[in-house]
Amino acid sequence: MTGLAPAKRPNQLFRNLTAKIASIPMILIALGIFLGGSLWTVVYSFTNSKLLPRATFVGFDQFERLWASSRWIISIQNLAIYGILSLIFSMVIGFLLAALMDQKIRFENTFRTIFLYPFALSFIVTGLVWQWILNPEFGVQGIVRSLGWESFTFDPLYNPDIVIYGILIAGLWQGTGLVMCLMLAGLRGIDEDIWKAARVDGIPMWRTYLFIVIPMMRPVFITTLVIIASGIVKVYDLVVAQTSGGPGNASEVPAKYVYDYMFQAQNLGQGFAASTMMLLTVAIIIIPWAYLEFGGKKRG
């Protein structure tokens, strides 16, 4: 057997070639569109492109102007308020609903469908309906007033101070169903024995949820967080449909700033600068997470 010459290691590039070929669309999309597109955006954010991208570099001018713009500041503030509240509320409401659904209730399917159906509707539709319901003349305020409570005021969409909460109501209506679904799946995934152990230990239900079950659902919370967060950064349609950023610019959001500056103000450079800031924020939040979640550990 010693006479056998060792076979040569074949070229690694050609191993599992089919798999690599089949992954080409993914690679192209990841590199060409998402990475390439982002880089392109970043590069052009340093130019003074107007209607068409033009490689005339102007340094950080666009960024200086961006951060001097009160509209951008308002946008960022709005996104922060909307983002944090919508994260908290959709998690809390989604979890509460899921916990209620998990009590072996009757009509579970009906309730679940009711909570989930708004997810099938687009933000445009969502915005429209809630604009209608929150309309002070026809909507809730009008109804309450017509019932005799004349001083009742509930016009979130027309009050600059609270308009973002009006949008939040609609956003939660659309999105909590999915969160509930995810949470329910997570709850169902928890070992029955944990519940039994807690009952034998005499731990009340709410404590079991709070101190045992919720900490155990970390992966579900993370998945949910990513899904909600990715939606929040992109929030645009909802605002446009509900308020168009108004009243005034009280409900402006970064995505709308980007869009308006790119296409309406015809100042691509400014739009790109704003998107670069958004990208940067996303990257700061996401890259460490993605690294932990997908980069670090290997599958056994």
Next chain:
Amino acid sequence: MANISTLNTTAAGFDAVSDQVASGPRGRKPRRVVSGRNIMLYGTLFVAALYYLLPLYVMVVTSLKGMPEVRMGNIFAPPMEITFEPWVKAWAEACTGLNCDGLSRGFWNSVRILIPSVVVSIAVASVSGYSLANWRFKGSELFFSILIIGAFIPYQVMIYPVVIALRELGVYGTLTGLVIVHTIFGMPILTLLFRNYFASLPVELFKAARIDGAGFWQIYFRIMLPMALPIFVVAMILQVTGIWNDFLFGVVFTRPDVYPMTVQLNNIVNSVQGVKEYNVNMAATLLTGAVPLIVYFLSGRLFVRGIAAGAVKG
């Protein structure tokens, strides 16, 4: 049985001692149907359900009212006089610019866009997810991470680069181009779902198939696909609703003769002629949302199961 008799003797001795106790609680603990817990539980669920149903109710009710009633009455009141006029108008008569054929024009366009886009985007994403789960190669995780980060990029940011890319490919403005766009933007979340799902299947199946001599495609089509129904349902629902509801890509990347229904919806809703015709708007909205809503109502249960399989693990 022999043992039972011995058992009974011991039990009999015991019975004598505690006959009075034996008449105590027995069987299932009686429960009042209207307990405090149940009131809380169903009460909360009911209130929540109201909140979720209210907009749908408003939409339906409003769409069945005539314009005068809409202007006068309150939005929650049921229609005094049911009229299907708004529905007819929304479907067949509402105008956008010069075209006065309502939503009907966009419906088939939407179908024409929907089917290839859903099929292609799911096909590409499922193959990528399968490849990521079972055929790792150098860098595959990196590409995947980029994709996931891509899920966070606002679409608006990508419009320019995508326009340029499609122009260079020469498919801008064609249905092919639109299908590519939907595939691109559906990619991150779908790939994540498929990858997690395929990774949750036992690796041994994959190994067994390789030993049986099946290659990349054979394993995909003959082993993996038949097992992936739940996740395909989820992907399908996500894509059907996403693509059907899409406005931006439909309008930016196509020409008017294939504008989807949502463009018509936007036109009807935004072409204000005097007073907003809320009833027509609501009817149009319901008509446009009908397809995804039906898909949801029909496959909600599968959706939940698939979500559990694809999203929670990994």
Next chain:
Amino acid sequence: ADLEVTHWWTSGGEAAAVAEFAKAFDATGNKWVDGAIAGGGSTARPIMISRITGGDPMGATQFNHGRQAQELVEAGLMRDLTDVAEKGNWKEVIKPASLLDSCTIDGRIYCVPVNIHSWQWLWLNNEAFEKAGVAVPKDWNEFVAAGPKLKEAGIHPLALGGQPWQANGLFDTLLLALGGKELHEKVYVEKDAEAAAGPEVAKIFEAAAQARELSIGTNVQDWNQATNMVITGKAAGQVMGDWAQGEFQIAGKVAGKDYSCLPGLGVSQYITTGGDAFYFPVLKDEEGSKAQDALAEVLVAPETQVAFNLKKGSLPIRGDVDLATANDCMKKGLEIVAQGNALTSTDQLLSPDSQSQKQDLMTEFFSSTSMTPEAAQERFAEIISSAD
């Protein structure tokens, strides 16, 4: 040949007007394929630009002429219409000449102006004033004075929609009407930051603050919803361009009887002329190009101009048409143009970018009383100083 025409004219009056173009164009043996996109220029423009830069252009598209399309022309994406223009002798017939100037780049003509719009109009519902027991105002100052009475009668004095350009337009109107031609030119033509920070502009901001006071409570977005408030008497007046006229007309209202219009807010005799124009992207096919030429001719043709502008409520671009059927308001406008009191609109004087910044400022200012006129003026001066 079939020619796809994109535009954002979807309100009642606008759509009726566009139909006139389509009818005339179809009569030439071609076919008008309508590509209306609702939601105004801000929704439609990105779509149009994407399509043009994406290499799948439409046959013709509406743009506010001015500086919006300049780069597209420079990039060689727009068709040179000089030949058609010479054939139709546009240089002669199009009045005022500034309209064609803004279509001209390096001596070549790239667009077809189709109407003249002016911003400086105050629209009033006569009935509303009757109800409030005040005479119908003759100018802005009277209007402001009538404010409290109107409010008492439960009528919003001034309707102002939520779209950003409306606030912006209101301000520019105030500036020209109350500040006069010199101020307008100093600020917007010469971009004189000092003037912008000066006392004259401060007065304008004071006036704007008054307007803000009067407009509080109009909870609508679209301009035509605001106009509708005036039509239905919920609001007494609106500062809006002449296109509002179309809405009154569609609603069957008669100028002078049901409603009044005050050009230059009744204070000044100047109006600015902007307007819509059609651009023709370069097409690859021969037939399409021919159809484009045909459309360009049709758009300028006297008959179409009359039919279109009557419906649209704007002024025709040629001085040589007979507008006997025109109503009261339109005639007032025509007179002003004929006197040569038409100025260039801010849309053409400022880049869209500067306009946007100004718009942002005005939206902020008009939407909340928390911003003082002084603070607003300071930022206004800044914008003017960096304007291009």
Next chain:
Amino acid sequence: MNNSVSIRDLSLSFGAVKVLQNMNLEIRDGEFLVLLGSSGCGKSTLLNCIAGLLEPTDGQIFIKGRNVTWEEPKDRGIGMVFQSYALYPQMTVEKNLSFGLRVAKVPKEDIQRRIARAADILQIQPLLKRKPAELSGGQRQRVAIGRALVRDVDVFLFDEPLSNLDAKLRSELRVEIKRLHHSLKNTMIYVTHDQIEALTLADRIAIMKSGVIQQLDDPVTIYNRPVNLFVAGFIGSPSMNFLHGELVEEGGSTVFKTHGVSFSLEGYEAEGPLTPGRKVVLGVRPEHIHVDNHQAGAEMHDAVVDIEEPMGADNLLWLKHAGHTMSVRTGGAKRFAPGTKLQMSFDMSVASLFDAETEERI
């Protein structure tokens, strides 16, 4: 009252499926009772009923003479240890042990004392600050036991506590549990489907099948005198050899005859009359078959080695004999190649005879 747990006429159905049927069971104070049965026979269900985690459809449960049928689990004086450990993953071992006590508002020092005691008994002091994820399987199991221990309960319930562990650890922990029982002297009810665990741990074993207890006896009786075919086949590994045949009158005494070969039944203690002609099943355990070992008076039969399975300490032979295959256990030292011819004899005094129809022992 010397019965710690009594089950009276307990029934439980899930919808139409009757899982437990009219069950009666008396468990003595301090007894170690093992519930043994194959998967799905209702062992966990019974245990959960006793713990109060499932509501019986009918019947009563007494613990320490108190009717607890409607009581909450925490008030029953029971502690439970689960197969999957069911430790609270984000709490340290100490927190895991004390959580129930803290909720019950037991004074701090008392908690400390009890934890110290449990940690001492189970030797988990060094682990108190760790989280479950940082423990090995055996350590987790110990913590799970500790959680029941700190609650000072009368009855311990174990639901297959060792089945997630590997063989070595299992045998170690088995001994520990046995030791624990010796020192605590609590009543313990232990569910398993591993017969070695049952045999080694139990004072009494209850063998269940489809929700019915088949036999309740001490391990030796169960092993040597199973009441029916099911119990006989279930207990013992490798399992009992069954020969189907009938009783025949031969030479004045009743013998067992199968495939033309007859076996004398001398030494068998029958419970009923051995009527000739009755179809029966003869059960002989592998270690009760002797090969090549001429015992006094033993009847010898020829057989051929089919397969030999060396298991270290002993060998398992699979013999072919008149149409049967039989397993035989021999000492580990002596080896038999396949094909070897040899002679075997049965030890009838520990064999079992069952009616072929009723499957009951005769």
Next chain:
Amino acid sequence: MNNSVSIRDLSLSFGAVKVLQNMNLEIRDGEFLVLLGSSGCGKSTLLNCIAGLLEPTDGQIFIKGRNVTWEEPKDRGIGMVFQSYALYPQMTVEKNLSFGLRVAKVPKEDIQRRIARAADILQIQPLLKRKPAELSGGQRQRVAIGRALVRDVDVFLFDEPLSNLDAKLRSELRVEIKRLHHSLKNTMIYVTHDQIEALTLADRIAIMKSGVIQQLDDPVTIYNRPVNLFVAGFIGSPSMNFLHGELVEEGGSTVFKTHGVSFSLEGYEAEGPLTPGRKVVLGVRPEHIHVDNHQAGAEMHDAVVDIEEPMGADNLLWLKHAGHTMSVRTGGAKRFAPGTKLQMSFDMSVASLFDAETEERI
């Protein structure tokens, strides 16, 4: 060439983790080789390397003398059976069996013939039309073996094929696999962590620890003459008793001394010199300790019963003796209550002695 599979200098790392280290292994034609080791020691990894499902970092693999290091799994002439069966859930048994053949475009009749043969050998004809979900665990396992069988391969690889089954079924299928090997005479490589399986099935056993083979020998040798402490402790259940002590010169011969008690080493076959003063570990299997059984010339020691574990066929006693606890196996018939005092003796001829430091056998 009579080596069926040869592994040369095989190494494999996952990132920084070295799972296999410079492994060499020659497997003879027709041999039944069992890879035995605790969880995570690299058994499956090695098997996957042989199958071509994992790429070695270094080294070569030969099957039937052919270097297959870089070949595709299907071209290596191997069949593999997995722990989780890995049957294709959506295909019938027949389709499962024929999948590989259909992929390889084997003619229809040929496929039919081969399936018939496999079904015959494994007795699964009645199952051919069913889907895996409709099969019991044992049937699934058989189908999984059938899938390797139809491919007519030289080498069968088994990765813990029985560990998902219950004890009873496991012992049945074990015999079946052994029979299969007897009739097919293929080379088989079998991974398990169950030592009973290893001992009963193997021609040779390779005991692995952290990616290194500790001992490669036939079962009897491994059981009776383990080369080091690890192997000694790993094999045998209950496991070998270890007594830590040292060699002392006493009365002219070297004896083993622990806790003041000395044991004569008479009968022990040492591999090296028994130098006095050396720290050693004495290993004695539970069945090699005799209690109350006065054997000729045996040295007797006093001990006390701590716990008794009856296991049916035999009893396991835990004895306390001079600071040690020792397990002893006795016949099932005789019972010892805890606390009983008795005498025990060691059978030194089958004991093992290890250096305390190197842990190697001496």
